[in-house]
Amino acid sequence: MMKPVTGKEFFELMSLAVSAVNGCEMCVNAHEDSLIKLGTTEERIFDAVRIASLVTATGKIIF
């Protein structure tokens, strides 16, 4: 996407979270590389993946 409303960095972060949940190693690596190039901190990446895993777990248990 050329100009995401949420900003390139956050859009990549969301994409990484979705890729992690979908279990696509290739996509995770690609989005992670983009994020590192954009100067994202490791902590932001870890937190995005943490939130993704917790939301998925909540969905699995409750529904």
Next chain:
Amino acid sequence: MNETTEVIQEILESLGLDKNYRTDSLILLETGESKYVRDFKLNFTSTLTSQFLNNKECGLIGLSIAVNNNNKALTNFFTAYAEKEGASAAEIAEAVGVLHCWLLTMFSIVSAILRKRKNTARYRPAYGCS
């Protein structure tokens, strides 16, 4: 009413669901008086807070995952949460739009085409001989 039931009801109410709503997994957790339910509640609460992401960002990531998992209740919950934290309609639409893995889709299409070509090439001589 045991402690586990109370915690389950709190979780359901925080998600905007009826407190008497039950699924097989919730019934199993409730009847077994699982000690992990409280941890589960703490974990879910912690998804909404982060030291490195603001609340709006947490809500939008939660929304993109909820949509990706086809989970209506969580989608409604995170949409409302993101709106409350100041996300615009365009930002919410963008989070909803991150539905699937683009690279994975492309890879699947390319591999399907290659497989089809390979199969066609493999079977052509057999048909050709007849």
